[in-house]
Amino acid sequence: xxxxxxxxxxxxxxxxxxxxxxxxxxxxxxxxxxxxxxxxxxxxxxxxxxxxxxxxxxxxxxxxxxxxxxxxxxxxxxxxxxxxxxxxxxxxxxxxxxxxxxxxxxxxxxxxxxxxxxxxxxxxxxxxxxxxxxxxxxxxxxxxxxxxxxxxxxxxxxxxxxxxxxxxxxxxxxxxxxxxxxxxxxxxxxxxxxxxxxxxxxxxxxxxxxxxxxxxxxxxxxxxxxxxxxxxxxxxxxxxxxxxxxxxxxxxxxxxxxxxxxxxxxxxxxxxxxxxxxxxxxxxxxxxxx
Amino acid sequence: xxxxxxxxxxxxxxxxxxxxxxxxxxxxxxxxxxxxxxxxxxxxxxxxxxxxxxxxxxxxxxxxxxxxxxxxxxxxxxxxxxxxxxxxxxxxxxxxxxxxxxxxxxxxxxxxxxxxxxxxxxxxxxxxxxxxxxxxxxxxxxxxxxxxxxxxxxxxxxxxxxxxxxxxxxxxxxxxxxxxxxxxxxxxxxxxxxxxxxxxxxxxxxxxxxxxxxxxxxxxxxxxxxxxxxxxxxxxxxxxxxxxxxxxxxxxxxxxxxxxxxxxxxxxxxxxxxxxxxxxxxxxxxxxxxxxxxxx
Numbered sequence: 246x247x248x249x250x251x252x253x254x255x256x257x258x259x260x261x262x263x264x265x266x267x268x269x270x271x272x273x274x275x276x277x278x279x280x281x282x283x284x285x286x287x288x289x290x291x292x293x294x295x296x297x298x299x300x301x302x303x304x305x306x307x308x309x310x311x312x313x314x315x316x317x318x319x320x321x322x323x324x325x326x327x328x329x330x331x332x333x334x335x336x337x338x339x340x341x342x343x344x345x346x347x348x349x350x351x352x353x354x355x356x357x358x359x360x361x362x363x364x365x366x367x368x369x370x371x372x373x374x375x376x377x378x379x380x381x382x383x384x385x386x387x388x389x390x391x392x393x394x395x396x397x398x399x400x401x402x403x404x405x406x407x408x409x410x411x412x413x414x415x416x417x418x419x420x421x422x423x424x425x426x427x428x429x430x431x432x433x434x435x436x437x438x439x440x441x442x443x444x445x446x447x448x449x450x451x452x453x454x455x456x457x458x459x460x461x462x463x464x465x466x467x468x469x470x471x472x473x474x475x476x477x478x479x480x481x482x483x484x485x486x487x488x489x490x491x492x493x494x495x496x497x498x499x500x501x502x503x504x505x506x507x508x509x510x511x512x513x514x515x516x517x518x519x520x521x522x523x524x525x526x527x528x529x530x531x532x533x534x535x
Numbered sequence: 536x537x538x539x540x541x542x543x544x545x546x547x548x549x550x551x552x553x554x555x556x557x558x559x560x561x562x563x564x565x566x567x568x569x570x571x572x573x574x575x576x577x578x579x580x581x582x583x584x585x586x587x588x589x590x591x592x593x594x595x596x597x598x599x600x601x602x603x604x605x606x607x608x609x610x611x612x613x614x615x616x617x618x619x620x621x622x623x624x625x626x627x628x629x630x631x632x633x634x635x636x637x638x639x640x641x642x643x644x645x646x647x648x649x650x651x652x653x654x655x656x657x658x659x660x661x662x663x664x665x666x667x668x669x670x671x672x673x674x675x676x677x678x679x680x681x682x683x684x685x686x687x688x689x690x691x692x693x694x695x696x697x698x699x700x701x702x703x704x705x706x707x708x709x710x711x712x713x714x715x716x717x718x719x720x721x722x723x724x725x726x727x728x729x730x731x732x733x734x735x736x737x738x739x740x741x742x743x744x745x746x747x748x749x750x751x752x753x754x755x756x757x758x759x760x761x762x763x764x765x766x767x768x769x770x771x772x773x774x775x776x777x778x779x780x781x782x783x784x785x786x787x788x789x790x791x792x793x794x795x796x797x798x799x800x801x802x803x804x805x806x807x808x809x810x811x812x813x814x815x816x817x818x819x820x821x822x823x824x825x826x827x828x829x830x831x
Contacts, residue, residue, distance in 0.1 A: 301685075312805050313741055316587035317791055320810055324791075368807035387807070417720070418566075418686045449685035450720070479720045483684070487712060487731045488739045496725050496745060510575040512725075512743040523808065534810050 295378035296396035301416055301449045302482050304381070308371040308493050308515035309523065315511070319366055320534055322346075323466040331468050337504030344467020346531035356529035359388030360408040360461035362476050365495045365513040368535050370524055381414060381451075386526045387535040394453050401457055406472055410458040416448035417479075451480040463499065463509065465534060471503035482517075491517035566686040566719045568646070571754070572630040572746035574623075582787040583703050586800030595706055595735030596799055600781050602704020605774035608767040614759035616653035618698045619676045620713045620728050623744055625702050627652045629754045630724075630746055635660070645681070646688070654757045659690045666693060673709050681715075688717040700730070700740070705800075708734035722748040738802040789819045 312319050315330060325344050333341060349355055359367060369387030376382040381394040394414035401411035455476040463470050477498045484491050493515040500508050527535060586599060606612060622628060628650050635645040635658050645660040657676040666678055673696045681690025692713040700707045711732040718725050724746040729739045764770045776784075788798035794816035797804055803812075 310807055311741060312807075313588040313590075314743070316804075317585075317793060320587075320797075320804070320813070321791070321793065368810060370807070447685050449687070450718070452720070479723075479725070481687075481718065483687070483689075483716065485714065485729055485739060487714065487729070490739065492729075492741065494725075494727055494741075494743060496720065496723070496743070498723065498745075508575075510723075510745040512745070514741045514743070525807075535807060 296381075296414070296416070297375050297378045299416060299448075301418070302451075304451060304480060304482055304493065305373050305375065307518040307521050307524070308373065309518055310368045310370070311514045311516050312368050313514065315366070318464055319368055322532060322534055323464060325466055327466060328464065328468045331463055331509055332506040333468065334504060334506045337469055340469040340504065341467050344462075346467075349531040355531040356388060356390070356408050357461040357467075358465045358531070359385075359390050359529050360470075361392060361410050361412070361455045361458060362470050362474060362497065362499045363461065363463055363465075364388065364390055364392070364409075365478070365497060366464075366511055369527075370518070370521075371493075371515060372521065372524070386524050388529045389526045390529075394451070404457065406457045406459040408459050408461060410455040410476070412453050412455040414451060414453045416450070417452040418447050418449040449481075453478040453480065469504050470499060470501045473503050474499055474501035476500075493517065566688075568688060568717055568719055568724060569632050569634065571749050571752035572632070572724050573749035573752055574628040574630065575745045575747060581702060584781075584784045584787040584798055585701075585703065586705055587793070587798055588805055589700060589705060589800040590736050590738040590740055590802035590805060591705065591800040592735055592737045595732075597778060598706040598735065599704050600784055601775050601778065602706075603774035603776055604703070605768055606704070609773065610761045610764050610766075613761045614653065616655040616675050618695055618707075619648055619650060619655045619657040620692070620715065620730065621698055621700065621707070622650045622652060622655050623726060623728075624742060628744075629749075629752055631752075631754055637662075649754065651754045652757060653759060657692070659688070661688075661690075677713070679715075686718060690715050690717075706735050708732050710734050724748070738805075785819065789821060792818055792821050794818050 317323065318327075318330070326338075326342055328338075328341055331337075349357055364385055364387075367385070367387045369385055372384040372386075374382055376393065379396040381396070383392040383394070384390070385392075390409060392409045392412060394412045396414050453476075455478070458470070458472060458474055458476070460472045460474075461470060462468055477500075479496045480493065482491060482493045495513040495515070497511045497513070498508050499505065499511075527533075583602075583604065586596065589595075591599065616622065617625060623630065630651075631649040633647045633649070634643045635647045636642065637644045644662040644664075645658055648657045648659070650656075655676055657679060659679040659681045661681050661683070664680065666680060671678075671694060673694045675696055675698070677692040677695035679690045679692040681688055683689070692715065693711070695707070695709055695711050695713070697709045698707050699705060707730065711730055711734075714729045714731070716725075716727045718727075725743060726746075727741065727743045729741050730736065731739050768774060776782075785795045785798070787793075788795045791798075794813055796816065797809070797813055803809055
C-alpha cells in the first residue's frame, strides 16, 4: 500500500498515467476523428474498392488440371452405373441408368457433363480474368465453356436456366467465428446457423454460389443433377515452397434434394502456367473425357 | 533504497500500454478449427494395381508391385496406424482438433489432430520451435511445425516413418515432406496435403479432403490387439510378389478398360494431354469382372 501511494504520488507516475490513458483512448480518438472528417466533408471518404481491387488473392492467369483424385472418372468416360463416389438416391440411380451419350449428342445435349457442377472436374485448362471490375470470368478449353462470377449479389437477368447457371461471388474468410479456445468450435442455433462470436475481417478466398442451373451430369456417365441443384465453390490459391508451383484449389459442394442423399463434395487442383501454351479448345462431346 | 526500487518499477510500467496493443493483432490471424469434424471422404485407390493419379517413379512402382494384400495380416501390421496424412484419407476418419498446451505454462503451443481409426495423433507446433535433427527418430505422424496464413493453418511435416500412399501398397518414403493446409470454409473444413517424396515421386502429390462440423460427434476408442504370429499368415513368411510375378497387377486396368501402363501412375498421367496419348495405347479386352481380387 505504501508502495502504491508512492507510485501515484510521484511525478513520474502521473506522467505514466497520462500516457497510459492516451494509449487506451487512442483507437476511440482515431475513430472519432475519422467520423468527424467525414461529417465535415474535409476529407471525402475514399470510394469503396471494387471487387477487383479488393481481391485478396490473384486468381487470374492460365491454369492446368492436375488429376490426382478420381482419376478413372475424369480421365476416362466411366461405365454406365459407375457412381461409387456419388451419394445418389434411388431416383438418381434410375436416371443414371438411362444414360445414352449418342442420344445426348443427337439431341443437342452434349454439354450436359460440362455444366458448372462438373466442369472443374473435367481435365483441361482454365483462363481466369476480370471481365470488368465486378465480374470474374473463367474460360475453359474443355467444352469451350464460360463461367461468369458476379460480385455484389446482383440477381440474374433471366430466369432461364443455363449450363453454367448464375454465379454470385464474394471474397470470404471473414465469417462470424466464435473463438472460445477449447470450447469445441462455434455455437450454432437450432437451424445450424452460426451465431456470431467475432467477425474476422480477413477475406482470403473466393466463394461462389451458383443457381439457375440447367439439369445435367455430375460425371461424364450420366450421373444426374437436377434443376433444383445448387453449387457452392470455394477457390483458393497458394504457393508451394518445395516445388515452386502456384496451386489453385477448388472445393465444390453440390446440394440436390432431387437426386442426392446428401451433399456431394469434390476437389479440383490446378497448377499455374506462365502462358496459354497447351490451350486446346474442344467442343462439348458426350462420349469423351474432355 | 526504497525510492530506487520504485523508480525501477516505473520504468517497467512505461511498456505496459504497448503490451495492451499486442493481443488483438495476434488474435486476428486465426480461424477456429477446433472441435469435432465428420469426414466426407471418398476412398479411391482401393484396388491392387490402381496407382492412377499418383506421380510415382519407377522405384515407387517396383515397391508397389511387390506388395501383397496378406501383408495386412502380419502381426506387426495389424495395429499399425496410418500416418495422419494417409489416415485422414483412407480410414474411418472422424477428426477431432484440440489445442495443444504446454504442460507447465498451460499456454497453447499448437494443435492436436486425433483420427478415429487406430487413433493416430499429430501435434502441430505453432510456437516457432525448430524441427529436430535429421537423425532424430522418425514417427508415424512425424514432426510438424506450422503458422497461420490468413485463415489457413499451414504446416510442414517431416521425420515420417515409411508408410503407404494408398491401402494397396503404394509406398511413401521416410524422406518425405508433407505440406498441409487446413482451411475452414464456413462449416466445412478442408485439408490439403502436398506430398514431396524424393524417393518415390517425381512431382508433388496433391490431395484434398473435406469434413463437416459435427459438434455432437463422439469418436469411440479404437482398441487393437495383435493375434499371435502364424495365426493368419504362416509364421516366418512375408507375403510378397517378386518383380514381374504379380499376377493380379493388371486386373484393375483390365476391368475398367484402362491401358495397363496408365493404371500404374506417373506424373504424365495426371495432365489433360495424357487423354490423347491413351487413345493410342493398347487396352486389354475387358474380361475381368471380379473386383479387388486377393490372390493367396
